[in-house]
Amino acid sequence: MGSDNWNWHSSLDYDQWVSLPVVGPQPSARYKHGAVVIDEKLYIFGGSRNGRYLSDVQELDLRHLSWSTFKLKTQSESDSIKDVKLLEALPPTSGHSMLKWGNKLLILGGHSKDSSDTVTVHYIDLEACVSGIMEATGNIPVARGGQSVTLVGSKLIMFGGEDKNRRLLNDVNVLDLETMIWNVAETKQTPPAPRFDHTAAVHVDRYLQIFGGCSHSTFFSDLHVLDLGTLEWSQPQIQGNLVSPRAGHAGSHIDEKWFIVGGGDNKSGALETLVMDMSTLALSVLTSVEGKHPLASEGLTVSSAIVDGEQFLVAFGGYNGNYNNELFVMKPKPKDSKHPKIFKSSAAAAAAASVTAAYALAKSKSFDITTVENSKSKVDLSVEIGVIKEEKKALESSIAWVKAEKSTVKAKLDEINETHADLSKELHSVQGQLAAEKSRCANLEAQISELHTRLSSMESIEQKVQSLRSQKSALEHNTAAQKQSSSSAWRWMAP
Structure with missing residues (x-):
């Protein structure tokens, strides 16, 4: 394939996933890895395959669709002694979070063979090609995997996850990247149930939105919002399409659109690509794939990328019974x-x-x-008045939509109530039939008992008859013998 002459990004339809061929040796298939796009390049780190944690760093040139291994320098390649502390080997890790901060990739959390009891912040310096640990202080959270980490300004917001002892978490921890100090957010109201393998996004740098995830026995499809200004949790009603519970899904937002892909419930993968309007919380199905498609996987990643000035979503990896390493891209329809x-x-x-x-x-x-x-x-006050008028229109539109939804829900509720009434009548009829059958069975059991009694009496009578027959037979035998004896005597006495 002449990749230099093929502008793949110019031939895609909107809102449709496309599998793209790539150049060079592909990374091994995996899931629960980390992925970040920087300057038309997709970087992935770690993940898991067949129960084994991975530690490789792979780089994909999105313009030319060519994979290569991102090689980190070793201590022997260090330019000075002071660099030795920076050249920490990245431990094999799965279920971690990876984000961009300056010229570094930050890697937090995840499960590994690292003996640390608290969250460690590893980094990869993309310019120096070295990795290391960013030392932190404060209330450092317990080590965990399957958490979510979002960047708001210079602060990382970590929520939930599962610790080494499989204890589920729903705490909120904040790391200030300028001071490297951890703090626990003392939230108010009812938090989400403890969970892991959910996804999270932040709207207008203030509202942390948590969607889905799972506990050890339950998969969720709920939405929770944390106001980062007041630290109050709430659970608003999602508008639009009802979706199945899922965990291990991936999310990426472009402007106010939050795209949610894949995930599953350990039985089947989620086939829909969802899009949520983060300002109205309206959720809709953007597109769907066939069953057992790589995008219907748990532990895949989805990243936002700009290639040649156009916005794309890039999906990689995942597990749905098979480990995947295919590359999929989607060109979202631009905002109207x-x-x-x-x-x-x-x-x-x-x-x-x-x-x-x-x-x-x-x-x-x-x-x-x-x-x-x-x-x-x-x-200017006129600007604010214009804003308020637009808000009024938006609210009126929202109210009209809610009224229409209310009418639809009421019709469905009436239908359900009618069905319930019919089912209740049928249930009462069946219960009456069962009572009649129960009575009939009781009568049959009484008759059977009586027959058993008669049968026992008949067996006794039969034994007596058999005894009388034996006596009769013996008596007849004796009578015959006596007649024969008498006949012989008379013959002997005859002249």
């Missing part, structure tokens, strides 16, 4: 240019945040009034 983003100013952004809170949290929220007032003083 007829409806441009209206929240431009700082005041408008604050207003947008309040609307998002109304959608996402479904209850009253109060922001820092001082901040809002300061923002208002910096903008």
Whole structure:
């Protein structure tokens, strides 16, 4: 394939997954690895295959679709003695989180043979081609795998996971990357049930959204939102399509669209690619694949990438009965240019945040009034009025949609109630039949008992008859003998 002459990204249809051929030796198939796209290159690290943890770093040139192994320098290749501390070998790891920070890839959590009892922050320096450990202090969280980690400004937000002893977690821990200090977030309201292998995203740098995941016995399809400003949890109702519970799915967001791919419930893989509007929490099915498709896998990764100025989703790996190493890409349909983003100013952004809170949290929220007032003083009042009018339209549209949904749900509920009434009548009829059959069975059992008694009496009578027959036979035999004896005597006495 002449990859230099083939602009693969120009020939794709919108919102459809396509498997692309690649150049060079492919990475070994795996799942629960980490993946990040930087400057038209996809980097993957670690993962698991056949119960074995992996530690290799692979690099895919997305423009030319060529794989290569990203080689880290060894201590013997170090330029100076001070670099020796940096050249820590990356341990084989699975179920970790990998993010971009500056020119580094950060690797947190995951299961490995590392004996550490707390979360270690490994890094890969892409320019120096070295790896090491970023030392941290504070309330360092317990070691875990299957957690979610999201970047908000200079802070990493870690939620949930499963520790070495298979204890499920639902704590929130924050690492400030500028000070390398860990803190525990003391949240309010009801948190999500402890879980792992969920996915998470942050909307407008304020609302942490958690979707799906599993415990040891339950798979989830719920959505939870943590307001990072007030540290209050809520569980808003997802609008739109109902979806099956899943864990091990992957998520990536572009603007306000959160794309959720794959996952499963240990019995079957999730076939749908979902897209959620993070501002309205409306969830819909974007596209679906056939059963046993590599994208219907647990432990796959999905990353957002820009290639030659166009936005793509890139999926790799996963397990659905088979380990996968195919490369899939999707070109999401761009946002409708007829409806441009209206929240431009700082005041408008604050207003947008309040609307998002109304959608996402479904209850009253109060922001820092001082901040809002300061923002208002910096903008023209007409801009704010325009924003409020647009918000009113959005809310009216949302109310109309909710009313339509309410009507649909009511119709379904009436149908269910009618079905329930019919089933209740049928159940009562069946119960009456069962009672009649039970009575008939009792009568039959009484008759059988009586027959058994008669049968026992008949056996006794038969024995007596047999005894009388024996006596009669003996008597007849004796009578015959006597007649014969008498006849002989008379013959002897005859002249």
